[in-house]
Amino acid sequence: MTEKKKIVRVTGVTKDFDLGKIVVKVLKGIDLEIEEGKYISIMGPSGSGKSTLFNMIGGLDKPTSGKVFIDEVDIAQLDAYELAWLRCRKIGYIFQTFNLIPVMTALENITIPMTFAGVSNDAALRRGMELLDQVGLTGRHTHRPSELSGGQQQRVAVARALANSPAIILADEPTGNLDLTTGEDIIRLLKELSLQRGVTVISATHDYKMLNVSDQVVWIRDGQVDKIQERDELDIRTGGLESARH
Protein backbone atom coordinates (compact mmCIF):
# COMPACT_ATOMS: atom_id res chain seq x y z
CA MET A 1 0.00 0.00 0.00
CA THR A 2 1.35 3.40 -0.95
CA GLU A 3 2.03 5.90 1.78
CA LYS A 4 -0.86 8.35 1.85
CA LYS A 5 -0.54 12.00 2.74
CA LYS A 6 -1.10 12.79 6.39
CA ILE A 7 -3.61 15.58 6.46
CA VAL A 8 -3.66 15.94 10.24
CA ARG A 9 -0.79 15.21 12.57
CA VAL A 10 -1.04 15.67 16.31
CA THR A 11 2.11 15.22 18.39
CA GLY A 12 2.30 15.17 22.16
CA VAL A 13 -0.66 17.43 22.66
CA THR A 14 -1.64 18.19 26.23
CA LYS A 15 -4.27 20.59 27.43
CA ASP A 16 -4.74 21.85 30.95
CA PHE A 17 -7.68 23.89 32.10
CA ASP A 18 -6.81 26.22 34.92
CA LEU A 19 -9.86 26.44 37.16
CA GLY A 20 -8.26 28.74 39.71
CA LYS A 21 -7.55 26.38 42.60
CA ILE A 22 -7.04 23.21 40.62
CA VAL A 23 -5.62 22.52 37.19
CA VAL A 24 -7.52 19.90 35.24
CA LYS A 25 -5.44 17.90 32.81
CA VAL A 26 -7.88 17.11 30.04
CA LEU A 27 -5.47 15.83 27.41
CA LYS A 28 -2.39 13.96 28.59
CA GLY A 29 -0.23 13.62 25.53
CA ILE A 30 -2.04 12.65 22.36
CA ASP A 31 -0.25 11.41 19.26
CA LEU A 32 -2.36 10.89 16.21
CA GLU A 33 -1.94 10.80 12.45
CA ILE A 34 -4.86 10.99 10.09
CA GLU A 35 -4.57 10.05 6.43
CA GLU A 36 -6.15 12.05 3.68
CA GLY A 37 -9.56 10.94 2.45
CA LYS A 38 -10.37 8.72 5.42
CA TYR A 39 -13.52 8.70 7.48
CA ILE A 40 -12.40 8.86 11.09
CA SER A 41 -14.50 8.60 14.21
CA ILE A 42 -13.17 9.77 17.52
CA MET A 43 -15.03 7.79 20.14
CA GLY A 44 -15.03 8.13 23.86
CA PRO A 45 -17.24 8.69 26.84
CA SER A 46 -18.17 12.24 27.73
CA GLY A 47 -15.44 13.92 29.72
CA SER A 48 -12.75 11.87 28.01
CA GLY A 49 -11.37 14.94 26.28
CA LYS A 50 -12.61 14.12 22.81
CA SER A 51 -14.26 17.49 22.26
CA THR A 52 -11.12 19.22 23.46
CA LEU A 53 -8.97 17.22 21.08
CA PHE A 54 -11.46 18.01 18.41
CA ASN A 55 -11.23 21.75 19.02
CA MET A 56 -7.44 21.50 18.80
CA ILE A 57 -7.60 19.81 15.41
CA GLY A 58 -10.02 22.47 14.21
CA GLY A 59 -7.76 25.30 15.30
CA LEU A 60 -10.47 26.54 17.63
CA ASP A 61 -8.32 26.14 20.72
CA LYS A 62 -4.62 26.10 21.42
CA PRO A 63 -2.83 23.18 23.11
CA THR A 64 -0.91 23.76 26.35
CA SER A 65 1.98 21.84 24.85
CA GLY A 66 2.57 19.78 21.76
CA LYS A 67 1.85 20.56 18.15
CA VAL A 68 -1.00 20.21 15.71
CA PHE A 69 -0.20 20.10 12.01
CA ILE A 70 -2.87 20.56 9.37
CA ASP A 71 -1.56 19.71 5.95
CA GLU A 72 1.99 19.83 7.43
CA VAL A 73 1.48 23.39 8.73
CA ASP A 74 1.91 23.95 12.46
CA ILE A 75 -1.21 25.87 13.35
CA ALA A 76 0.39 27.42 16.45
CA GLN A 77 2.62 29.40 14.06
CA LEU A 78 -0.28 30.98 12.22
CA ASP A 79 -1.41 34.53 12.90
CA ALA A 80 -5.05 35.55 13.17
CA TYR A 81 -5.40 36.15 9.43
CA GLU A 82 -3.89 32.84 8.41
CA LEU A 83 -5.92 31.01 11.02
CA ALA A 84 -9.10 32.59 9.66
CA TRP A 85 -8.04 31.57 6.18
CA LEU A 86 -7.43 28.00 7.37
CA ARG A 87 -10.87 27.83 8.99
CA CYS A 88 -12.43 29.28 5.91
CA ARG A 89 -10.75 27.23 3.17
CA LYS A 90 -9.28 24.07 4.65
CA ILE A 91 -11.78 23.04 7.28
CA GLY A 92 -15.53 22.65 7.22
CA TYR A 93 -17.26 22.51 10.58
CA ILE A 94 -20.43 20.67 11.46
CA PHE A 95 -21.84 21.08 14.96
CA GLN A 96 -24.14 19.14 17.18
CA THR A 97 -26.42 22.16 17.45
CA PHE A 98 -26.26 22.92 13.70
CA ASN A 99 -25.30 26.57 14.40
CA LEU A 100 -26.87 28.09 11.35
CA ILE A 101 -27.21 31.86 11.40
CA PRO A 102 -30.87 32.27 12.37
CA VAL A 103 -31.45 35.53 10.51
CA MET A 104 -30.31 34.15 7.17
CA THR A 105 -31.95 31.83 4.68
CA ALA A 106 -30.56 28.38 3.90
CA LEU A 107 -28.88 29.65 0.75
CA GLU A 108 -27.35 32.66 2.51
CA ASN A 109 -26.01 30.41 5.24
CA ILE A 110 -24.26 28.30 2.64
CA THR A 111 -22.80 31.28 0.80
CA ILE A 112 -21.20 33.02 3.82
CA PRO A 113 -17.98 30.96 3.77
CA MET A 114 -17.72 31.57 0.02
CA THR A 115 -18.12 35.32 0.57
CA PHE A 116 -15.30 35.20 3.11
CA ALA A 117 -13.21 33.28 0.60
CA GLY A 118 -13.69 36.04 -1.95
CA VAL A 119 -15.98 34.17 -4.35
CA SER A 120 -18.15 36.51 -6.42
CA ASN A 121 -21.79 36.76 -5.45
CA ASP A 122 -23.15 35.08 -8.59
CA ALA A 123 -20.72 32.19 -8.42
CA ALA A 124 -21.47 31.73 -4.73
CA LEU A 125 -25.22 31.64 -5.34
CA ARG A 126 -24.84 29.15 -8.17
CA ARG A 127 -22.63 26.86 -6.12
CA GLY A 128 -24.92 27.28 -3.12
CA MET A 129 -27.87 26.00 -5.16
CA GLU A 130 -25.81 23.03 -6.40
CA LEU A 131 -24.84 22.14 -2.85
CA LEU A 132 -28.47 22.37 -1.73
CA ASP A 133 -29.38 19.92 -4.49
CA GLN A 134 -26.60 17.58 -3.40
CA VAL A 135 -27.75 17.44 0.19
CA GLY A 136 -31.32 16.88 -0.94
CA LEU A 137 -32.84 20.24 -0.13
CA THR A 138 -33.82 21.40 -3.61
CA GLY A 139 -36.24 24.31 -3.45
CA ARG A 140 -35.62 25.07 0.22
CA HIS A 141 -33.17 27.91 -0.41
CA THR A 142 -35.45 30.70 0.84
CA HIS A 143 -36.28 28.96 4.12
CA ARG A 144 -34.89 30.23 7.40
CA PRO A 145 -33.40 27.72 9.86
CA SER A 146 -36.50 28.07 12.06
CA GLU A 147 -38.60 26.84 9.14
CA LEU A 148 -36.54 23.67 8.70
CA SER A 149 -36.52 20.44 10.70
CA GLY A 150 -33.44 19.36 12.65
CA GLY A 151 -32.32 16.97 9.94
CA GLN A 152 -32.81 19.59 7.25
CA GLN A 153 -30.86 22.14 9.27
CA GLN A 154 -28.01 19.68 9.62
CA ARG A 155 -28.10 19.12 5.85
CA VAL A 156 -27.75 22.87 5.34
CA ALA A 157 -24.82 22.77 7.78
CA VAL A 158 -23.24 19.94 5.75
CA ALA A 159 -23.66 21.98 2.57
CA ARG A 160 -22.14 25.00 4.32
CA ALA A 161 -19.18 22.93 5.49
CA LEU A 162 -18.58 21.85 1.88
CA ALA A 163 -18.90 25.35 0.42
CA ASN A 164 -15.19 26.05 -0.07
CA SER A 165 -14.30 22.43 -0.92
CA PRO A 166 -12.31 21.95 2.29
CA ALA A 167 -9.77 19.18 2.78
CA ILE A 168 -11.20 18.26 6.16
CA ILE A 169 -14.68 18.16 7.56
CA LEU A 170 -14.87 18.27 11.33
CA ALA A 171 -18.16 17.03 12.68
CA ASP A 172 -18.69 17.36 16.41
CA GLU A 173 -21.48 14.98 17.42
CA PRO A 174 -23.30 15.62 14.13
CA THR A 175 -26.12 13.24 15.08
CA GLY A 176 -26.36 14.25 18.73
CA ASN A 177 -29.53 16.29 18.30
CA LEU A 178 -31.18 14.11 15.69
CA ASP A 179 -33.45 11.10 15.89
CA LEU A 180 -32.28 7.65 14.80
CA THR A 181 -33.26 7.66 11.12
CA THR A 182 -32.38 11.30 10.51
CA GLY A 183 -29.03 10.67 12.15
CA GLU A 184 -28.43 7.72 9.84
CA ASP A 185 -29.32 9.87 6.84
CA ILE A 186 -26.74 12.46 7.85
CA ILE A 187 -24.08 9.80 8.43
CA ARG A 188 -24.79 8.29 5.02
CA LEU A 189 -24.63 11.73 3.42
CA LEU A 190 -21.26 12.44 5.04
CA LYS A 191 -19.91 9.07 3.95
CA GLU A 192 -21.07 9.57 0.34
CA LEU A 193 -19.54 13.02 0.19
CA SER A 194 -16.33 11.73 1.69
CA LEU A 195 -16.11 9.04 -1.01
CA GLN A 196 -17.10 11.33 -3.88
CA ARG A 197 -14.84 14.23 -3.02
CA GLY A 198 -12.03 12.54 -1.14
CA VAL A 199 -12.67 14.78 1.84
CA THR A 200 -11.29 13.65 5.17
CA VAL A 201 -14.15 13.44 7.63
CA ILE A 202 -13.30 13.52 11.32
CA SER A 203 -16.21 13.19 13.68
CA ALA A 204 -16.29 13.14 17.42
CA THR A 205 -19.17 11.03 18.56
CA HIS A 206 -20.50 8.46 20.92
CA ASP A 207 -23.05 7.31 18.39
CA TYR A 208 -22.29 3.67 17.51
CA LYS A 209 -24.07 4.05 14.16
CA MET A 210 -20.94 5.91 13.08
CA LEU A 211 -18.80 2.80 13.45
CA ASN A 212 -20.30 1.12 10.40
CA VAL A 213 -19.07 3.78 7.99
CA SER A 214 -15.76 4.67 9.65
CA ASP A 215 -12.44 3.70 8.07
CA GLN A 216 -10.74 4.15 11.38
CA VAL A 217 -11.94 4.57 14.93
CA VAL A 218 -9.86 6.37 17.53
CA TRP A 219 -10.87 5.55 21.06
CA ILE A 220 -10.09 8.21 23.61
CA ARG A 221 -10.12 7.41 27.30
CA ASP A 222 -9.13 9.72 30.10
CA GLY A 223 -7.22 12.16 27.92
CA GLN A 224 -5.20 9.55 26.08
CA VAL A 225 -5.55 7.49 22.94
CA ASP A 226 -6.81 4.13 24.17
CA LYS A 227 -6.63 2.29 20.86
CA ILE A 228 -6.92 2.90 17.14
CA GLN A 229 -8.91 0.37 15.17
CA GLU A 230 -8.97 -0.03 11.42
CA ARG A 231 -12.26 -0.85 9.80
CA ASP A 232 -11.51 -4.56 9.35
CA GLU A 233 -10.47 -4.93 12.97
CA LEU A 234 -13.77 -3.57 14.18
CA ASP A 235 -15.85 -6.01 16.05
CA ILE A 236 -18.97 -6.14 13.90
CA ARG A 237 -20.89 -7.70 16.76
CA THR A 238 -20.33 -4.58 18.88
CA GLY A 239 -21.57 -2.32 16.11
CA GLY A 240 -24.69 -4.40 15.50
CA LEU A 241 -25.64 -4.83 19.11
CA GLU A 242 -24.94 -1.27 20.12
CA SER A 243 -26.85 0.29 17.28
CA ALA A 244 -29.81 -1.97 18.01
CA ARG A 245 -29.81 -0.79 21.57
CA HIS A 246 -30.08 2.88 20.54
Add this chain to the structure above:
Amino acid sequence: MRRLVALPLSKSFQMAYQSIRVRFFRSLVTTTSLVLAVAFLTFTQAGNDITEGLLISQDPAFLQILSKIGYDVSPDAPSINSSPKQRWIVFLSLLVCVVGIINAQLMSVTERFREIGTLKCLGALDRFIVRIFVIEATMQGLAGGVVGALLGTLVALTASIFRFGSAAVSVMPWTDLGATIFYAVCTGTGLSLLGVLYPAIIASRMLPVEAMRVEQ
Protein backbone atom coordinates in the same frame (compact mmCIF):
# COMPACT_ATOMS: atom_id res chain seq x y z
CA MET B 1 1.17 34.92 -1.31
CA ARG B 2 -0.77 36.35 1.59
CA ARG B 3 -3.85 34.31 2.20
CA LEU B 4 -6.67 36.62 3.14
CA VAL B 5 -10.31 36.31 3.94
CA ALA B 6 -12.57 39.13 2.88
CA LEU B 7 -15.97 40.57 3.60
CA PRO B 8 -17.08 43.12 1.01
CA LEU B 9 -18.72 46.24 2.41
CA SER B 10 -21.97 45.61 0.54
CA LYS B 11 -22.21 42.20 2.16
CA SER B 12 -21.57 43.68 5.60
CA PHE B 13 -24.38 46.15 5.00
CA GLN B 14 -26.65 43.35 3.91
CA MET B 15 -25.88 41.30 7.02
CA ALA B 16 -26.38 44.30 9.32
CA TYR B 17 -29.63 45.24 7.62
CA GLN B 18 -30.92 41.68 7.84
CA SER B 19 -30.07 41.49 11.49
CA ILE B 20 -31.97 44.71 12.22
CA ARG B 21 -34.95 43.60 10.17
CA VAL B 22 -35.25 40.25 11.89
CA ARG B 23 -34.77 41.68 15.37
CA PHE B 24 -36.88 44.69 14.53
CA PHE B 25 -38.58 45.05 17.88
CA ARG B 26 -35.34 45.02 19.85
CA SER B 27 -33.82 47.55 17.47
CA LEU B 28 -36.90 49.67 17.85
CA VAL B 29 -36.48 49.78 21.62
CA THR B 30 -32.81 50.78 21.31
CA THR B 31 -33.64 53.35 18.67
CA THR B 32 -36.54 54.79 20.66
CA SER B 33 -34.28 55.77 23.55
CA LEU B 34 -32.07 57.50 21.02
CA VAL B 35 -35.05 59.23 19.40
CA LEU B 36 -36.17 60.62 22.75
CA ALA B 37 -32.73 61.88 23.75
CA VAL B 38 -32.10 63.50 20.37
CA ALA B 39 -35.61 64.96 20.30
CA PHE B 40 -35.00 66.55 23.70
CA LEU B 41 -31.66 67.95 22.56
CA THR B 42 -33.17 69.35 19.37
CA PHE B 43 -36.18 70.74 21.21
CA THR B 44 -34.10 72.85 23.58
CA GLN B 45 -31.68 73.90 20.86
CA ALA B 46 -34.39 74.76 18.33
CA GLY B 47 -36.28 76.64 21.02
CA ASN B 48 -33.21 78.82 21.54
CA ASP B 49 -32.81 79.29 17.78
CA ILE B 50 -36.39 80.46 17.44
CA THR B 51 -36.22 82.88 20.36
CA GLU B 52 -33.02 84.27 18.95
CA GLY B 53 -34.74 84.76 15.59
CA LEU B 54 -37.58 86.66 17.25
CA LEU B 55 -35.12 88.84 19.12
CA ILE B 56 -33.17 89.69 16.00
CA SER B 57 -36.39 90.65 14.18
CA GLN B 58 -36.84 93.50 16.77
CA ASP B 59 -40.60 93.28 16.22
CA PRO B 60 -42.17 95.09 19.24
CA ALA B 61 -45.00 92.56 19.52
CA PHE B 62 -42.54 89.67 19.88
CA LEU B 63 -40.26 91.64 22.18
CA GLN B 64 -43.18 92.30 24.50
CA ILE B 65 -44.00 88.61 24.79
CA LEU B 66 -40.36 87.74 25.21
CA SER B 67 -39.84 90.16 28.05
CA LYS B 68 -43.07 88.94 29.63
CA ILE B 69 -41.72 85.37 29.78
CA GLY B 70 -38.49 86.58 31.31
CA TYR B 71 -35.97 87.29 28.52
CA ASP B 72 -33.66 90.29 28.56
CA VAL B 73 -34.71 92.16 25.41
CA SER B 74 -32.60 95.31 25.76
CA PRO B 75 -30.63 95.94 22.52
CA ASP B 76 -27.24 95.38 24.19
CA ALA B 77 -28.28 92.09 25.85
CA PRO B 78 -26.13 89.08 24.95
CA SER B 79 -27.55 86.71 22.39
CA ILE B 80 -29.66 83.89 23.71
CA ASN B 81 -27.66 80.83 24.56
CA SER B 82 -28.57 77.74 26.42
CA SER B 83 -28.27 78.27 30.15
CA PRO B 84 -25.90 76.09 32.17
CA LYS B 85 -28.87 74.35 33.74
CA GLN B 86 -30.33 73.57 30.34
CA ARG B 87 -27.02 72.21 29.09
CA TRP B 88 -26.67 70.09 32.21
CA ILE B 89 -30.11 68.52 31.73
CA VAL B 90 -29.43 67.83 28.05
CA PHE B 91 -26.08 66.31 28.95
CA LEU B 92 -27.69 64.07 31.55
CA SER B 93 -30.37 62.91 29.14
CA LEU B 94 -27.72 62.01 26.57
CA LEU B 95 -25.72 60.16 29.22
CA VAL B 96 -28.74 58.13 30.27
CA CYS B 97 -29.36 57.37 26.62
CA VAL B 98 -25.81 56.08 26.04
CA VAL B 99 -25.98 53.85 29.10
CA GLY B 100 -29.29 52.51 27.81
CA ILE B 101 -27.78 51.79 24.41
CA ILE B 102 -24.74 50.02 25.90
CA ASN B 103 -27.09 47.90 27.96
CA ALA B 104 -29.28 47.00 24.98
CA GLN B 105 -26.28 46.27 22.76
CA LEU B 106 -24.65 44.06 25.41
CA MET B 107 -27.87 42.07 25.55
CA SER B 108 -27.92 41.83 21.80
CA VAL B 109 -24.30 40.65 21.72
CA THR B 110 -24.93 38.03 24.39
CA GLU B 111 -27.90 36.80 22.42
CA ARG B 112 -25.68 36.39 19.40
CA PHE B 113 -22.62 34.74 21.00
CA ARG B 114 -23.21 31.52 19.13
CA GLU B 115 -23.79 33.31 15.86
CA ILE B 116 -20.54 35.23 16.31
CA GLY B 117 -18.65 32.04 17.18
CA THR B 118 -20.07 30.33 14.11
CA LEU B 119 -19.03 33.20 11.87
CA LYS B 120 -15.53 32.96 13.29
CA CYS B 121 -15.42 29.23 12.63
CA LEU B 122 -16.38 29.97 9.04
CA GLY B 123 -13.39 32.27 8.76
CA ALA B 124 -14.55 35.70 9.93
CA LEU B 125 -11.91 38.02 11.33
CA ASP B 126 -12.43 40.05 14.50
CA ARG B 127 -12.92 43.18 12.49
CA PHE B 128 -15.70 41.69 10.38
CA ILE B 129 -17.67 41.24 13.58
CA VAL B 130 -16.92 44.77 14.78
CA ARG B 131 -17.79 46.12 11.36
CA ILE B 132 -21.20 44.44 11.27
CA PHE B 133 -22.05 45.79 14.72
CA VAL B 134 -20.80 49.28 13.86
CA ILE B 135 -22.82 49.38 10.65
CA GLU B 136 -25.89 48.23 12.54
CA ALA B 137 -25.35 50.95 15.14
CA THR B 138 -24.82 53.58 12.45
CA MET B 139 -28.08 52.64 10.77
CA GLN B 140 -29.92 52.78 14.08
CA GLY B 141 -28.17 56.03 14.99
CA LEU B 142 -29.05 57.71 11.70
CA ALA B 143 -32.64 56.57 11.84
CA GLY B 144 -33.05 57.51 15.49
CA GLY B 145 -31.19 60.80 14.97
CA VAL B 146 -33.28 61.89 11.98
CA VAL B 147 -36.59 60.96 13.59
CA GLY B 148 -35.56 62.52 16.91
CA ALA B 149 -34.30 65.74 15.32
CA LEU B 150 -37.44 66.18 13.23
CA LEU B 151 -39.66 65.39 16.19
CA GLY B 152 -37.81 67.87 18.43
CA THR B 153 -37.94 70.64 15.81
CA LEU B 154 -41.59 70.00 15.12
CA VAL B 155 -42.47 70.25 18.80
CA ALA B 156 -40.36 73.40 19.22
CA LEU B 157 -42.03 75.01 16.17
CA THR B 158 -45.51 74.12 17.34
CA ALA B 159 -44.78 75.43 20.81
CA SER B 160 -43.45 78.72 19.46
CA ILE B 161 -46.44 79.19 17.18
CA PHE B 162 -48.74 78.71 20.17
CA ARG B 163 -46.72 81.15 22.19
CA PHE B 164 -45.97 83.90 19.68
CA GLY B 165 -48.71 83.45 17.10
CA SER B 166 -48.42 82.30 13.49
CA ALA B 167 -46.60 85.52 12.53
CA ALA B 168 -43.52 84.03 14.19
CA VAL B 169 -43.10 81.69 11.22
CA SER B 170 -42.01 84.62 9.05
CA VAL B 171 -38.96 85.35 11.21
CA MET B 172 -37.85 81.75 11.76
CA PRO B 173 -34.07 81.37 11.46
CA TRP B 174 -34.33 78.40 9.06
CA THR B 175 -30.59 78.07 8.49
CA ASP B 176 -29.94 77.88 12.22
CA LEU B 177 -32.68 75.28 12.59
CA GLY B 178 -31.18 73.29 9.73
CA ALA B 179 -27.78 73.38 11.41
CA THR B 180 -29.33 72.31 14.70
CA ILE B 181 -31.00 69.35 13.01
CA PHE B 182 -27.74 68.40 11.32
CA TYR B 183 -25.77 68.51 14.58
CA ALA B 184 -28.50 66.59 16.37
CA VAL B 185 -28.40 63.79 13.77
CA CYS B 186 -24.62 63.66 14.10
CA THR B 187 -24.90 63.54 17.89
CA GLY B 188 -27.44 60.70 17.65
CA THR B 189 -25.21 58.67 15.36
CA GLY B 190 -22.21 59.40 17.55
CA LEU B 191 -24.03 58.26 20.67
CA SER B 192 -25.16 55.08 18.98
CA LEU B 193 -21.59 54.32 17.92
CA LEU B 194 -20.29 55.13 21.38
CA GLY B 195 -22.80 52.71 22.85
CA VAL B 196 -21.94 49.83 20.54
CA LEU B 197 -18.16 50.08 20.67
CA TYR B 198 -17.57 48.27 23.95
CA PRO B 199 -20.05 45.43 23.28
CA ALA B 200 -18.71 44.97 19.75
CA ILE B 201 -15.12 44.71 20.93
CA ILE B 202 -16.10 42.16 23.58
CA ALA B 203 -17.90 40.16 20.93
CA SER B 204 -15.08 40.21 18.43
CA ARG B 205 -12.37 39.22 20.92
CA MET B 206 -14.18 36.06 21.98
CA LEU B 207 -12.55 32.77 21.08
CA PRO B 208 -14.80 30.61 18.92
CA VAL B 209 -14.76 27.77 21.48
CA GLU B 210 -15.99 30.05 24.24
CA ALA B 211 -18.72 31.37 22.02
CA MET B 212 -19.80 27.82 21.21
CA ARG B 213 -19.91 26.76 24.83
CA VAL B 214 -22.65 29.26 25.63
CA GLU B 215 -25.88 27.45 26.37
CA GLN B 216 -28.83 28.74 24.42
